[in-house]
Amino acid sequence: MSGRADPASALDLLTRGEVTLKGRLPRSSNATFLVELALDEATALAVYKPERGERPLWDFPPGLFRREIAAYLLSEALGWGLVPATAPREGPLGEGSLQLFVPADFRQHYFTLLEQVEHREALQRICLFDLLINNADRKSGHCLYVPDDRIYAIDNGLTFHAESKLRTVIWDFGEEPIAPALLDDVRRVLDDGLPPALTDLLDPDEQRALKRRARGLLRSGRFPVDQSGLRYPWPLI
Template sequence: MDIETPLDDLADGPLEVVGRLTSASNVVLQCRTGAGDLCAYKPASGERPLWDYPGAVLALHEVWAFEVDCALDWGLVPPTFWREDAPLGPGMVQAWVHAAPTSDVDVMPADGVPAGWLPVLRAEDERGRDVVVAHRDTARLADVAVFDALINNSDRKAGHLLGDGAAIVGIDHGVAFSPEPRLRTVLWGFAGRDLAPRHISALGRLLERPPQLTTDRDGAAGAALLLRAQSLLAAGTFPEPSPGWPVVPWPLW
């Protein structure tokens, strides 16, 4: 990932607010670190309450996602830290990713899905033509799909994937870690496939050395994470869509 911010500076250094992302549903501020690098800052006080994620937990979940990614050693999530001393109060600070939304998820004619792409869903465009939402069949996206199942990500939009190919990283992991099954993703093309040996190895490492999730005081989130890892290993396959819950995010991008 194209990140230059020194981690110590991101975790502990001074922060100056220089802008705001007005398109976000919650408060997202652009800050500059003491080293002059950009980062994203999401104060817990700026979160919009959600019925299934009570309390100001979304920013914290973004930190947990990074901690899980570190345990897997996959480099899917930009460095993300919890800051009690941030400008508008406690929140998460994440290294800025200098990359555009991925082109590895796309919409194409229903009869024109090329080799190397996996269809996810069929739909009609504004002219009534049959189209398919599909994603590339790559190792990197497969890793993202396993990661999302592990953290129970309820909002894997295509727009939350930045970069292409082996350089893809994921952002916006706040709506994750629910104790109830909540997986919603645009990466269902892998559903039912066998996990790759690297997935089995990484999940085994995580179970041997579980991440210590920041402020998970009662250990409930960590315990649920380990149960999901055990379930993935026992199944040996990518999860399939579950009935009774929307399985794709909206909007898709």
């Protein structure tokens, strides 16, 4: 099973499957683990992010794993499928999130994908998503390309802050119009109201800020420009 699995079966496996710790993933600022899930005849690999492995931050409260789940829920509400199936789970190291592992071509990342015109629409969708969730850490390597020509956006823990925290490598679409279909998706979610499962994970200020960002993007209809040149994460990849 991969990140693109049927949502219902994927979430069932994430929430009910037996969890076996395989090892720690390298090059992560927080303790992140690869696990194997098994439920009946189904098996899958997943990424486990326990709260106890989170490095304390001055500007984000503990529980970044909840923001990973919130990003998945918003992506699904929009109908964009950008984030692999993600669910809360009590694992071997305590409460955290489980996200289906994506068997990506890890030679590819945002900067390489940007050079290929066929990926432009998918990257614009990720760009708009990051503007909505106020992503404070969208690195190039967080855009995962899988062989079925799909691009996922992972590592969404530094998101949904009520204050402006946007830091991303995706500034190449500045001043370009946002596709009407994408704006329609944003408008629909605003009109329908944020899903209860999502609002349960965000405080009232964060919910209001999310709606303000959405309304601002609907008014402008264009991707913004980083006038300061400072809103980039480090490292870039």
